[in-house]
Amino acid sequence: MALAIEEPRKRKTNAAITTRKVVKVQKAAAFSDKSSIRISLSDARKISALIENPPKPNKRLKEAVMRFKGSVCA
Amino acid sequence: MRRIELLTIDHDRKGFNCGSEPLNAFLNQTARQHSDRGISRTFVLIDEMSEKTIIGFFTLSLCELKSENIPPAEARKLPRDVSGVRLGRLAVAFQFQRQGFGMELLVGAMQKFVGVFQAAGGIGLFVDAKDSHARRYYEQFGFVPLSSNDLQLFLPALTIQRTLTGITNP
Numbered sequence: 001m002a003l004a005i006e007e008p009r010k011r012k013t014n015a016a017i018t019t020r021k022v023v024k025v026q027k028a029a030a031f032s033d034k035s036s037i038r039i040s041l042s043d044a045r046k047i048s049a050l051i052e053n054p055p056k057p058n059k060r061l062k063e064a065v066m067r068f069k070g071s072v073c074a
Numbered sequence: 075m076r077r078i079e080l081l082t083i084d085h086d087r088k089g090f091n092c093g094s095e096p097l098n099a100f101l102n103q104t105a106r107q108h109s110d111r112g113i114s115r116t117f118v119l120i121d122e123m124s125e126k127t128i129i130g131f132f133t134l135s136l137c138e139l140k141s142e143n144i145p146p147a148e149a150r151k152l153p154r155d156v157s158g159v160r161l162g163r164l165a166v167a168f169q170f171q172r173q174g175f176g177m178e179l180l181v182g183a184m185q186k187f188v189g190v191f192q193a194a195g196g197i198g199l200f201v202d203a204k205d206s207h208a209r210r211y212y213e214q215f216g217f218v219p220l221s222s223n224d225l226q227l228f229l230p231a232l233t234i235q236r237t238l239t240g241i242t243n244p
Contacts, residue, residue: 036138037160037200040222044141047228048152050218051197054232061215061237067174068181072119073077 076129078182081105081116086126092165094204100163101131108133114162117186119179130166130175132183134159136190137200157194158228159187161201180215184234191231198230 039047057065081087087102105116114135118128137160144154161183166175187199201217203209203225213219217227 035136036140037158037226039139039141039220041141041143043220043222044144044152045148046218046221047139047197047230048148050228050230051232052151054230054236055216057233057237058216064177064181064215065237068178068185071076072178072182073075073122 076119076121076178078117078119078179078185081109081118081131084126085118085120085128087128090128090131091168092130092171093168094165097163097165100133101128101165105131105133115186116163117182119175119182128167129170130164130179132161132165132179133163134183134186134190135162136160136196139197139200156197158197158200159190161199163202176211180212181238184229185238187231188235188238191235196231198228199234201227201229203227 081101083106087105090101091098101116105114108114109116114133116131116133118131120127120129137158139156139158141152141154144152161180164176164179164183166179184199187196190196201212203212205225209219209225209227212227215229216233217229220226220228
């Protein structure tokens with residue numbers, strides 16, 4: 001009579017679980033959380049000009065604010 | 075009616091899927107820790123009829139702008155180290171995408187920025203777009219890409235403040 005031999009179940013080792021957690025944390029950190037933004041001289045000039053002469057809100061932004069006012073509690 | 079509130083343990087983070095694994099993982103594993111430690115704050119958009127379901131979220135943090143090569147004459151206009159607020163992440167759950175909720179989150183982020191601006195200053199809101207598609211999305215609302223990194227965009231504080239006049243600040 002032939003005996004059915006079961007393959008050993010694959011068990012997740014602690015090392016495999018740790019590796020998965022590390023990969024998840026790395027993915028979560030993929031977006032920058034740096035607290036400083038380094039900018040070039042041309043960007044500094046651009047930002048400075050925008051601060052001195054802030055553009056008026058455009059039509060799309062005004063529409064977004066109107067929608068917000070109508071549907072989101074402040 | 076919908077509401078924007080700080081992410082808490084009561085929100086269904088595991089049920090959130092925006093289609094981007096790094097953003098899902100951030101919301102699930104990192105956002106609350108960062109909030110507790112003061113690294114950043116994550117806010118969620120919820121519907122009052124289903125308060126645990128996260129429609130979308132955004133994350134804000136303080137940032138410092140460093141520009142080392144500014145000539146002294148120009149440094150009077152923009153000092154070498156100035157502060158702003160960074161919108162690092164913004165995402166909408168897959169089932170709620172393409173319904174305008176991203177706009178609500180963006181205005182919500184601006185509203186939070188105004189609160190910071192009124193209390194402590196800040197030159198404006200910086201946005202990290204994840205790709206060129208996202209960059210074009212922010213450009214629609216007037217954000218200006220930086221020339222050294224066009225996935226980083228900026229909108230000055232006064233533009234935001236003028237835009238939000240009339241909305242109660244947090």
